[in-house]
Amino acid sequence: MGGVDLANQFRESYETHQMTQRNWWPLFYWLIDVICVNAYRLHLLASKGKPLTHLQFRTELYCKLLSYSNQAKLQSLRVGLGGRRVFAPELQHLHYWEKRLVRGTCAWCTYVLRCQKVLGKEVKAKGRANRSMGGCVFCNVPLCQEGHCWERYHSSDANY
Numbered sequence: 001m002g003g004v005d006l007a008n009q010f011r012e013s014y015e016t017h018q019m020t021q022r023n024w025w026p027l028f029y030w031l032i033d034v035i036c037v038n039a040y041r042l043h044l045l046a047s048k049g050k051p052l053t054h055l056q057f058r059t060e061l062y063c064k065l066l067s068y069s070n071q072a073k074l075q076s077l078r079v080g081l082g083g084r085r086v087f088a089p090e091l092q093h094l095h096y097w098e099k100r101l102v103r104g105t106c107a108w109c110t111y112v113l114r115c116q117k118v119l120g121k122e123v124k125a126k127g128r129a130n131r132s133m134g135g136c137v138f139c140n141v142p143l144c145q146e147g148h149c150w151e152r153y154h155s156s157d158a159n160y
Contacts, residue, residue, distance in 0.1 A: 010037040014058050073118045081111055094138040095154055104142030106130045108149035
């Protein structure tokens with residue numbers, strides 16, 4: 001129809017279609033475009049006052065979707081802390097610091113650096129995590145003996 005009706009006009013104004021070798025990707029891109037247009041039309045109906053333009057709406061939509069992506073990345077970093085992290089108070093005696101044979105990169109310092117990179121914050125001058133000669137025997141991860149790495153790694157909420 002060449003963009004005669006409103007839906008095609010909105011869809012073609014900011015099209016997400018990319019050239020691909022797979023035959024199902026164009027259908028996926030078309031669905032994304034239709035979903036965005038429908039969401040914008042609902043925004044126009046529901047907005048009180050001056051609604052956003054189509055471009056402003058798309059920009060805001062993409063920013064919110066990408067901010068969720070950062071939260072998902074942070075959650076995967078929390079999961080990736082590794083070790084056998086047991087937090088029950090009666091099991092705290094299982095965790096103790098011991099010198100290791102091989103020097104390793106502190107798990108908590110690595111986690112903090114990765115979180116800073118995901119959030120776009122400035123990384124310290126060295127740009128790498130501290131190395132430690134010891135760590136938690138039960139968790140089997142290297143941790144710094146000085147600083148707050150031990151307490152923060154073994155706390156139940158490992159938030160950055």
